[in-house]
Every structure is written in structure tokens, then in C-alpha cells.
Amino acid sequence: MTINIGLIRHSWLLVAPAAEKVSMHFYGKLFSDYPQVRDLFPPAMDLQRDRLLKALTQVVLNLENGDALGDYLGQLARDHRKYGVRPEHYPAVGRCLVAAMRANAGGAWLPVYDEAWTTAYNYIAEVMIQAAEEDAAHAPPSWTGTVVSHEVRTPDIAVISVEPDQPYPFRAGQYTTLQSAHWPRVWRPYSIANAPRHDNRLSFHVRAVPGGWVSTALMRHTRPGDSILLGPPRGSLVLERARTSHLVFLAGGTGLAPLKALVEESAWMADRPSIDLFHGVRRSADAYDTYDLRRLRSQHKRLRVIQAVSEEPAHWPQHTAVDALEYHRVVPDGDVFVCGSPEMVRETIVRLLAMGVRSDRVHTEFTPDSPSFVPS
Structure with missing residues (x-):
């Protein structure tokens, strides 16, 4: 499988100025053509659209760097398991993504761009599916954590200690994503504020952000004994x-x-x-x-x-x-x-x-x- 990086980059320049429209078109088509996948996504899609653009940018900028791209896609695949993403979802995403770029290229899109992106996307899907399957052999899609302590340190900062229901393998300096029961399917990243411990507990420093759904729920409405969901560990600040x-x-x-x-x-x-x-x-x-x-x-x-x-x-x-x-x-x-x-x-x-x-x-x-x- 040969990816034509030149065509990918050139076609990306055509749609990059309209990236937000590409993202909105993509999700509109995805939910229209494949309504069964809508339940995998949060109610509000603003942040999710931003994530798509960031992920696309990472892929486009790292096509020549096979190791870095493979690591990024593997991490992305492991993280996407918590959403319930399955192998059969990948072709639908690919078709809708190419269609969204084609529709927002100002009439300059060529058939060879379809072929280049389809080839690239098939490679991406293959790497992600394999990484997800390997991860499923030894790790759950997400962990359920019980809040052990909740200390309000300032009017807008709390330090929260959480005990996952299963061993949580991570390295000091990494982060995870948290989901509060108050906002199903809405995940936000938080750094883990301790090194691995024998009691398996994790500490988080949470600042309530104005308008922040998850941060406000964690800061204002979370108490010891409550449950939260944790995604897999991510990051390389080690x-x-x-x-x-x-x-x-x-x-x-x-x-x-x-x-x-x-x-x-x-x-x-x-x-x-x-x-x-x-x-x-x-x-x-x-x-x-x-x-x-x-x-x-x-x-x-x-x-x-x-x-x-x-x-x-x-x-x-x-x-x-x-x-x-x-x-x-x-x-x-x-x-x-x-x-x-x-x-x-x-x-x-x-x-x-x-x-x-x-x-x-x-x-x-x-x-x-x-x-x-x-x-x-």
C-alpha cells in the first residue's frame, strides 16, 4: 500500500481554510447515513469537531514519520475503545470524511484525491483496528473509579482521589480522560498527579472552568463514594x-x-x-x-x-x-x-x-x- 503524500498534502491545502465546514459536513453526513453511530458521541458536538480537525492535522503532518504516526494512531485507537468504536465503524467514517472534503474544496477536488485519501485512510484504519484488538486482549475499554476523597483547596480548585475498580497501569507524568455521571459520553483530559501507588489510587487536580461541563461537575457536584469513568492512560511526559x-x-x-x-x-x-x-x-x-x-x-x-x-x-x-x-x-x-x-x-x-x-x-x-x- 503506497500513500501518495504529495496528493494528500496538496488536497489538504484546498480544504484547510474551510476546515470547520469540513468537520460539520462530515458529522452531518455520518449521522444522516449511519444514524446508529450517533449514540457514540456526546450531545454537544463543538469540542468533538475540534478533535477531528486536530487528529487530521496530526496525521497529515506526520505521514512521512511512520513510527510517530503509528504511535499516535495506536494511542488514538486505544482511547477510542471507551466510546464503543468497532471495526465496522471505520469504513463509514472514511467514506464520509472524503465526501466532506470533496464538497468543501471549492470545486477544485480531483478524482485522484479520492484515491489518495482512501488509500491513506485504509492504512490508518488498519493500524487502529489492530492496535485496538491488541489492547482488548489485556485492558478494558474504560475503568470505573470510586471517589475516595474530594478536597476543595480554593474556590475553584479541588484535589480528587479516585480508586479504579481494576489495576490501572500508567506512568508518572501521563494523563487520562474522565467522564462524570452528570454528563454521559462527555470526556475531558486530566493529568494524574501522583506516581503509581500500591493502593492503585489516582489523584487529580481539578479547576472549575466557567462553562466547563465536566470540570464543574467534578468540582461542585462530586462527593466521596461517587463513580466516574476513566479512559486509558495517555501521554509521554515521562x-x-x-x-x-x-x-x-x-x-x-x-x-x-x-x-x-x-x-x-x-x-x-x-x-x-x-x-x-x-x-x-x-x-x-x-x-x-x-x-x-x-x-x-x-x-x-x-x-x-x-x-x-x-x-x-x-x-x-x-x-x-x-x-x-x-x-x-x-x-x-x-x-x-x-x-x-x-x-x-x-x-x-x-x-x-x-x-x-x-x-x-x-x-x-x-x-x-x-x-x-x-x-x-
């Missing part, structure tokens, strides 16, 4: 990416969660690295995890924690996490891990590169050019 003995962690808000998990994991390593952790918050009252960070500091003798406050007039100096890095004259001569909002990550990476930090030593879940998504 310690193995580091190659140096001095690490700098830059966290914005609840972006602290995966970096805290990495600190927790490293505390018990025989050759534990030295870590400078900068946690940026807007106001002092937003520093929601101070007690646990102090506990980690007592366990990890090579950890330093610095809090940066950026928007509190009475606090001096007013710093973001990367401001504090420069202010304290910490030389980022090793690997740097960054997690926070998409804007925080982009701005921080620009600053780090300007300081002379090598790009291959800056680690985040996504690059600035990737789809804007950072777990919270």
Missing part, C-alpha cells in the same frame, strides 16, 4: 525523556499535577536528579498544594520548590514561573519540563529558547505547533 541530572520543572496553575507526579517518582530513585520546581500562580491564595509540596521536599533531598505569583499587587516581585527562573538565576543547563495552559507553555518555550536552552531539552506534552491541548 522522566525517561530526560538525559541530564539537573531538571527544571515549570508549572502554571494545575499544570503542577504531572510534574508533581514526576517529582514523586524521582524521590525514590537511587540516582535521583536534582530538581528546581517553579510553580506559577496568579495570586498567593491559588497555591493550592503547598502542604504536599513541602512533604515531597522532605522526601526528596535534591528538590527545591519556588512559588511565583504574577497578578497580586501586594506581592513583590510579580513573576510567572519562567520569570522566577531568571530572577533566582537558576541556569537551565539540563532538561526542562513545562506544563500549564497552552498560552503559558508557548510563552515559556519562547523564553527558554531565548535563554539558550536547546530545543531537544525542553519537554512538554505537545509542541507549540501541535494542536493546542494541555491537560489540566
Whole structure:
């Protein structure tokens, strides 16, 4: 099977300006031609349409990189098992996707583009179906978790501890997706804020986002004893990416969660690295995890924690996490891990590169050019 990358890229340029229309056309046709698949999707489709565009962008940008594309598709397939996706759904998706692009190419679509995309999509479907089948041999589509504790730390941040009903294999720094019983079929990503534990429990730092269905349900309407669903673990923000003995962690808000998990994991390593952790918050009252960070500091003798406050007039100096890095004259001569909002990550990476930090030593879940998504 030979994929004509040139034709794929050229045809993508035709439809990229109308990407939102392509997405709406795709879902409209899919639900019209195959109404039985509608129940696999959430009631509101806005975010789902964005996810389609991001997934398509990832595939188009990585066609030459077989390993990276295979890893991405495998992860996507494992995650899609929680929706109830089956092998017979893939051909329907492919037909509707090509039809949507053809209809929104401004009359410039050629028959050879149909052939190129069909070939590419058949390859994608084959990889995803195989990955899903392999995953089904040893893992459930999703896990049911029981809320063990729910601590409100600030007016809009809660720390929630969940115990999955089966062993949950993950690595420190990874994230998962959560579904609240209040919003069936609506999943949102959250970083796991601890390293793997003997009791199988997972901790999540949840910030209630205005208008956020899942975050509001988890923050305001969830109590110990409630059940939530967890998707499979995802992500690659793991310690193995580091190659140096001095690490700098830059966290914005609840972006602290995966970096805290990495600190927790490293505390018990025989050759534990030295870590400078900068946690940026807007106001002092937003520093929601101070007690646990102090506990980690007592366990990890090579950890330093610095809090940066950026928007509190009475606090001096007013710093973001990367401001504090420069202010304290910490030389980022090793690997740097960054997690926070998409804007925080982009701005921080620009600053780090300007300081002379090598790009291959800056680690985040996504690059600035990737789809804007950072777990919270």
C-alpha cells in the first residue's frame, strides 16, 4: 500500500481554510447515513469537531514519520475503545470524511484525491483496528473509579482521589480522560498527579472552568463514594525523556499535577536528579498544594520548590514561573519540563529558547505547533 503524500498534502491545502465546514459536513453526513453511530458521541458536538480537525492535522503532518504516526494512531485507537468504536465503524467514517472534503474544496477536488485519501485512510484504519484488538486482549475499554476523597483547596480548585475498580497501569507524568455521571459520553483530559501507588489510587487536580461541563461537575457536584469513568492512560511526559541530572520543572496553575507526579517518582530513585520546581500562580491564595509540596521536599533531598505569583499587587516581585527562573538565576543547563495552559507553555518555550536552552531539552506534552491541548 503506497500513500501518495504529495496528493494528500496538496488536497489538504484546498480544504484547510474551510476546515470547520469540513468537520460539520462530515458529522452531518455520518449521522444522516449511519444514524446508529450517533449514540457514540456526546450531545454537544463543538469540542468533538475540534478533535477531528486536530487528529487530521496530526496525521497529515506526520505521514512521512511512520513510527510517530503509528504511535499516535495506536494511542488514538486505544482511547477510542471507551466510546464503543468497532471495526465496522471505520469504513463509514472514511467514506464520509472524503465526501466532506470533496464538497468543501471549492470545486477544485480531483478524482485522484479520492484515491489518495482512501488509500491513506485504509492504512490508518488498519493500524487502529489492530492496535485496538491488541489492547482488548489485556485492558478494558474504560475503568470505573470510586471517589475516595474530594478536597476543595480554593474556590475553584479541588484535589480528587479516585480508586479504579481494576489495576490501572500508567506512568508518572501521563494523563487520562474522565467522564462524570452528570454528563454521559462527555470526556475531558486530566493529568494524574501522583506516581503509581500500591493502593492503585489516582489523584487529580481539578479547576472549575466557567462553562466547563465536566470540570464543574467534578468540582461542585462530586462527593466521596461517587463513580466516574476513566479512559486509558495517555501521554509521554515521562522522566525517561530526560538525559541530564539537573531538571527544571515549570508549572502554571494545575499544570503542577504531572510534574508533581514526576517529582514523586524521582524521590525514590537511587540516582535521583536534582530538581528546581517553579510553580506559577496568579495570586498567593491559588497555591493550592503547598502542604504536599513541602512533604515531597522532605522526601526528596535534591528538590527545591519556588512559588511565583504574577497578578497580586501586594506581592513583590510579580513573576510567572519562567520569570522566577531568571530572577533566582537558576541556569537551565539540563532538561526542562513545562506544563500549564497552552498560552503559558508557548510563552515559556519562547523564553527558554531565548535563554539558550536547546530545543531537544525542553519537554512538554505537545509542541507549540501541535494542536493546542494541555491537560489540566
